[in-house]
Amino acid sequence: MNKKMLAAGSRDQYGETLKEKQEIEQTIINVLNNQGYIPVSTPLIEQESVFDQYQEKKVFHLFDHMGEKLVLRPDLTLPIARFLAANQTTSTVTRLYYLGDVFHQIVNLSGDYNQETQAGIEIIGEQSFEAEIEALETMLAFAQRFGIVDVQVVLSDARLIDLILEQFDLDDQIRSEMKQAIEEKNISRFEQLKTQIPDFPAELADWPLAFGENGESAMEKLRRIPAVKEIMDDWVRLADYTHRHYPDVAVTVDLAAVSPQPYYTGTIIRGFVPSLGDYLFSGGRYDRLLSKADQETVPAMGMALKVETVLADRQRDLSSLSAQDPIVVVLAKGRVEQDVRPLLKKAGVDTSQLDNPARKLVFDTADNRYRFILVKANDVVKYLDQGIGDVGIVGSDTIAEQEQNHYDVLDLQTGKAEFVLAACEDFEPEKISRLRIATKYPKLASQYFHDQGEDVELIKLEGSVELGPITGLADAIIDITQTGRTLVENHLQIFDRVGPVATHFLVRKGSLLQYQDELTTVIKRLANLVAPKEEVKE
Structure with missing residues (x-):
């Protein structure tokens, strides 16, 4: 037995890095204590029933000495909901905070870590939108305190896609498939389903890509739907607050966002750090998770801060950051690369460096907009999901056998x-x-x-x-x-x-926000190129 080996996905922490992390955690504790939040701590191990909303494969399962099913917590809000239900502390507005580790199942041999430290707040019993403003203010104040300079606030809502789809006369199967295609940013499937909806609105023609500037443009045209207008009016309130108090923070929207947690019921707020390609904080409203003794539901709003993201930002050299880091395209070597090169060129991507590859595996375009990495097909997804690549191009046969932690955006119709x-x-x-x-x-x-x-x-x-x-x-x-x-x-x-089997265009989730203008332009051009001739857009 090798006593030096760690469990897959785990890590030791030591020395200066651990001290930095402890300093971050202590700062969070001090700030929230001073603001009157009440600390709450829940055990690492919970009854399996606490997380029955989670897919089984996403949690670590354990058994106690009596054979009871237990899990390592993948989330901290649900244990707090369990605590509140047991202690009946939801009669008035309660402000809680937590700091602890959560555990996620990872893909075997992926190189990911399954343990993550989160600090978060829960505002329990506040029905008004002031809870969303307070939660966002708390997170932006932490970003400012920790010197994170390029936070982008992304607003979405757990109800939005359903509310818009309700405007169409769809059967349940089509409605479900359409929602899935939108949330997964699957342009190819969305285009197929869209043809089954007569008079589909032009402002939603590229619905899976309706985030950032595209989302803001479509948003104004959707305000004619009363329930949607109410959501968007709240977004405007959050944006106005942010611009007044944090003028350097960008605010945008995502009309195609999947709810990060299954229990969210309303506004979702995420803080994205483009230079890291990762989220700093995220949270949302969950008004049906908690209930009083008389079964009346209790409104609530929660936000979680990723301590490892704060640490990563502090440990990097900001002076070395390039204003124009290239978009990294990970290409499967051989026929896939040869077949898609003409498509990429027509979509405005300079592929000339690939014309005479010799024995090279990494190529930068002359304008530094793109970097191509040639790898074996089975390695494309690994490079993508580890954050090395932004775009992956590989056959759907390879994709079918690997875990998906990215967007499968487009069927390129090559390698059929x-x-x-x-x-x-x-x-x-x-x-x-x-x-x-x-x-x-x-x-x-x-x-x-x-x-x-x-x-x-x-x-x-x-x-x-x-x-x-x-x-x-x-x-x-x-x-x-x-x-x-x-x-x-x-x-x-x-x-x-x-x-069917064909070559697919994949995008890492963070990259779609990080390079949204460039990538959405390329994706739309590619979609037009591979669309049936009668559907090609002018």
Whole structure:
């Protein structure tokens, strides 16, 4: 046993870095104590039922000595809600604050940390919009105190997308798919769904990209919807307050934002630091989470500050920051890179440095607007989600097998192929009690058979999957084919078409805000280039 090894995703903290973090934490404690907030501390381990709103895979599960299901807390608001319900302290306005660690499941071998320190406030029992103003003021004051100079406030609302979609006569399935496409910034899927809605409003033609200046432009035209106008009037109040008290802080909106927490019911406020490509604080209103003894719900507003982001900002050399850091595009080497280069060029991206790559792997454009990194397909998402890249371009077959912590924005319509279920021509699945399926894509195959309601045994292969049925290792395969020639040569037939494969344009979530003007322009141009000819916009 190696006693020096840490658990995956964990880290030791030591010396000057830990001292800096302790100083940050002590400053937060002193400020909130002086402002009259009441400290509250909840245990690291909670009953699983406290977090029943979370997807199971997003939390660490434990068992106590009695076999009770427990979790390491991924969130601090829900434990405080549990504390308040148990202690019935919600009869008047209560201002609480916390400082503690939360734990998130991470992708194996991703290099991420699963432990994060948060400091936050909860304003309980305040129905008026003064709670939102107070929460934002508290966070901006901390940003100012810690010398974070480039905070951008992003406003959204948990109700907004639903309120706008209610204006259209849609069945529940289309409504749900449309909302998902908007929140995931999936332009390709959004365009497909949009054609099913007659007289779709022009101001929402690029709804998944309706943030920043695009969002502010669309916002004014949506104020005709009474419920939406009420939300946007509140946004104007927050913007006016910020401009008066923090004139250097930019305020913008996101009309396509997904709610960061499932229990939010109204205004969502996030503080983004463009130079770090990360959020400093986030929070929102949650008016249905708490209730009194008589079951009457209690209004509440909470905001959390990421201590590690404060620390990261303090430890960097601001003088070395470039005003024009390049947008980093991580490209899958080989056919993907060759196929998308003409598209990128037509969309206004200088790709000339890629014309004669020789043995180089990193290329900067002459104007320093873009940097290209060529990597193996399986590494594209890792570079993207670790913050090294801003844009990733890779096949959807690769994406299907990896965890997604980015936006899958656009199907570029290159590298087209399809996933198929194939087997020898005498394949009779109904006569086999449990199919053995050979594949390079176990995640996709598992989902396919789950949707079919079939229980199968998956066999992960790295080499020629076609050998599976031929040698008797498997009954059938799920694999990619373009022409079907390899299947025919190995005497295999297609029994079902599982789904399309093509090259996709991915964007890291922080980068879409950090480089919003440049990236939204490129995305719109690419969308027009790959759209069916009759749908090309003038």
